[in-house]
Amino acid sequence: MSSRSNSFTIAVFEGDGIGPEITRPTLELLETVARRSGAFDLTFDMLPAGAGHFRDTGAALPAESLDRARAADAILLSAIGLHDVRYDDGTEIRPQVDLRIELGLYAGVRPVRFFPGGGCPLADPRAKDIDFVLVRESTEGLFAHMHDGQVIDDRTAIETFRITRETSEKLFDFAFGLARRRGANGRRARVTCVDKANIFRSFWFFRSIFRERAAAFPDIEADAAYVDAMAMWMVQRPWDLDVLVTENMFGDILSDLGAGIMGSLGLAPSADIGDEHAVFQPCHGSAPDIAGENAANPIAMILSAAMMLDWLGNKHDSGAMREAAAGIEAAVDATLAARTAVTRDLGGTASTGQSFQAVMDRLR
Numbered sequence: 001m002s003s004r005s006n007s008f009t010i011a012v013f014e015g016d017g018i019g020p021e022i023t024r025p026t027l028e029l030l031e032t033v034a035r036r037s038g039a040f041d042l043t044f045d046m047l048p049a050g051a052g053h054f055r056d057t058g059a060a061l062p063a064e065s066l067d068r069a070r071a072a073d074a075i076l077l078s079a080i081g082l083h084d085v086r087y088d089d090g091t092e093i094r095p096q097v098d099l100r101i102e103l104g105l106y107a108g109v110r111p112v113r114f115f116p117g118g119g120c121p122l123a124d125p126r127a128k129d130i131d132f133v134l135v136r137e138s139t140e141g142l143f144a145h146m147h148d149g150q151v152i153d154d155r156t157a158i159e160t161f162r163i164t165r166e167t168s169e170k171l172f173d174f175a176f177g178l179a180r181r182r183g184a185n186g187r188r189a190r191v192t193c194v195d196k197a198n199i200f201r202s203f204w205f206f207r208s209i210f211r212e213r214a215a216a217f218p219d220i221e222a223d224a225a226y227v228d229a230m231a232m233w234m235v236q237r238p239w240d241l242d243v244l245v246t247e248n249m250f251g252d253i254l255s256d257l258g259a260g261i262m263g264s265l266g267l268a269p270s271a272d273i274g275d276e277h278a279v280f281q282p283c284h285g286s287a288p289d290i291a292g293e294n295a296a297n298p299i300a301m302i303l304s305a306a307m308m309l310d311w312l313g314n315k316h317d318s319g320a321m322r323e324a325a326a327g328i329e330a331a332v333d334a335t336l337a338a339r340t341a342v343t344r345d346l347g348g349t350a351s352t353g354q355s356f357q358a359v360m361d362r363l364r
């Protein structure tokens, strides 16, 4: 299953709700860019998992799906979860979170940028300069023991929070490396550690490791901020931000704030990256409220697929894959700027299919 030099297997989880509706066009788009490039080819391994699968079979992430995902070159996942399908303890079916822990995907990359025509709610003219990346640690923090929470005698609830040196060092090195690559492309190179080090020892530990790792990247600016202040700055002056690195739960919340700044969850892509594996998926959930209406915005999924091509291109030193990724991003930018096929979340009436077709039509 692993790659020959230019042939890649992509494990695909279509998931629940709007998942299949945004996955099918995205695979068509990926096939098109691969065919036009002629420099690489992609094989899709469609794998069952999710809340619907759990309801039907009792397994949220079958062992065979996990094995095949592990063997693939990259994993593309749409959206998983249905509010009315839950484990006995009341929590929702979220195998994507288990997948992050299982595959050691510690770096959750969530780019936030201004899209002309994308519906950014900030009126300040500097909003057009918004271009930052949130790196959310995705295996520890408040999620490290997510299945072990206790409610004692119906009086007290306890969750456990964990930060480790090993993961934090890798996380910070990833964030500094990302800032360095952005700096090479002419952007400001600064990493900000976002924490709550004024209150919690564990966050002081987190920030201390950040300072240690910053010393190994003297060409990159490093500073730190408390999460509550950062939430305000993301609204008041997001154009000043570059790379933010933070704990899992804080990153979960701030990435939705980032999506709000962009104009819609339907525009927010993400990548969860580890030393060996990576999962690419939109920041949004399965949006059961609009599932089946052909109204979902496919752009977050399409941009996640572009991030996948870029990651594969960097990993396998393929300029053609990086170019294909940039071509998809450019087609999305042009589509949004034209505002001819705008889905409901952005104030339009276009269907998922029309939005997708508009991006396809603008592919170079």
Ligand code: ATP
Pocket: 080, 081, 265, 266, 283, 284, 285, 286, 287, 288, 289, 290, 295, 296, 297, 298, 300, 345
């Ligand atoms: P999760 O906890 O997995 O993030 P959720 O139910 O809290 O799931 P979403 O499923 O992301 O959140 O949905 C939040 C809102 O955003 C819903 O009203 C949904 O319709 C909308 N939404 C999410 N994704 C899209 C999309 N791609 N296009 C249009 N609307 C979307």
